[in-house]
Amino acid sequence: MERDRLSVRPATSPMPICDLLAYHTSKDLARPAVTYDGLTTSYAELDARSNRKARQLAALGVREGDVVTLAVPNSLEFYESAFAIWKLGATPNIVSSKLPPGELRAIVELARPRLIISEEAARLEGWEFLAAGTSVSEDLSTDPLPTKIAPRWKIHTSGGSTGRPKLIVAKQTGEYDPAKLPVGQLPGETMLNPGPLYxxxxxxxxxxxxxxxxxxxxxxRFDPLRALELIERYKVNWVNFVPTMMNRIxxxxxEQRKSFDMSSIRVVFHMASVCPQWLKQAWIDWLGPDRIMEVYGGSELFGGTVITGREWLAHKGSVGKVQPGYRMxxxxxxxxxxxxxxVGEIYFLPDKGANSTYEYVGAHAKSVGGWQTYADLGHVDEEGYLYIADRRTDMIVSGGANIFPAEVEAALDQHPDVQSSxxxxxxxxxxGQRTHAIVQMAREARxxxxxxxxxxxxxDKLVRYKIPRTFEFTNENLRDDAGKARRSKLREERIASAS
Incomplete structure (x- = not known):
């Protein structure tokens, strides 16, 4: 598609993702796209680099309609590779670059990719492979490629911690309306990404x-001090943290935290796990309620809720009301x-119908009359605000009493020596079950x-039966930078050790 056509095309309808970089370049040749490791790449540069990368992938056999498993750390290469995949009309299957070969193979056998891009140590026999960091020949052209649209714009994975991974395949094709912004963002703004792109x-x-x-x-990679430095340096307007990151900051x-200029921040967006009330209150006291926004949902996008900081002050502990376009x-x-x-299990149904936003490969969704669940427990108040209790699979039944780990962890994490739990x-x-706490703590604190x-x-924070009967201490991180923990694996390891 010619550049002059891109420049006059209205930005009020979906466009092929492969053309979006050129579209924004046509509006502003120097527009910054991605800043990484102190270097800023413009939309024009990212477009050219991803065109060249696409030709590298095409030479390895990637064609329209294919899947490419992308297991690359957060970097400019990740962004370049994702756009290159879309430019070929293919779909990126995004996975962690740190997966052990066995877990990667289980995902690959479901995704059946044409190509795997990953660290050399994760090379799998029998699959076309490109090592992350492989340079792209400068002999390859940076000219635009023919416009192609991927049948599905992304494939994420879930459930790998149980040894039974599943693919979450987005139903949306490789098209996007450039006038549509993420929740809370405005045109021309700068966002900070502190989380793993997988x-x-x-x-x-x-x-x-x-x-x-x-x-x-x-x-x-997330670092609490560096996050504040980057917000100040680049005048960041929008950031998506998880509660683990908020706690580390x-x-x-x-005196260190308050020494940075946070005035550019309009929205601190947080999700992925329930934020302890004390921590959210602390951030509201620091930045004000109008800059804090929380979302509850899942990769499947069959439903979710949103709450502002000001709403939260009137409904403390809530994750908000159901978003338009969904029922709960x-x-x-x-x-x-x-x-x-x-308290019961939380179910959603999109207005467009069950399974209208995604499909699973390797699993089946739990469904009641078309209504589906992320397997979380919770309740609503009289005004329809949702409060999360915990995941059904994580709930502990001890002496006939139901104990929600998230509640105990939130209380534990208030202790000044506890980094995570x-x-x-x-x-x-x-x-039947006893409550066991694994506590991350610095050696000197122990x-x-x-x-x-x-x-x-x-x-004075929990009723007696909720207080853990046993404690275990570690100085290793219990959660990753996305705030996720392999809870089932931790439980299974301790059961196996005890037996």
Missing amino acids: HNAPFVGSFQSLFAGNHVVEMG WRLPD RILDEQGNECAPGE IVVGLPDSDL ERTNGDALRAFLS
């Missing part, structure tokens, strides 16, 4: 920003609708804070 929210937020012509500052010394119900184990205040249920001959000290700390 997770859905960082990927969608970053690429939709680029689709709309905004500037993405890519961290590469909040744990910085006050809370159902008990018999499939009956729960009354306000009664994971609570699991372990088999108990008397209680000299002054032990299990007894934590029990005493929790005694």
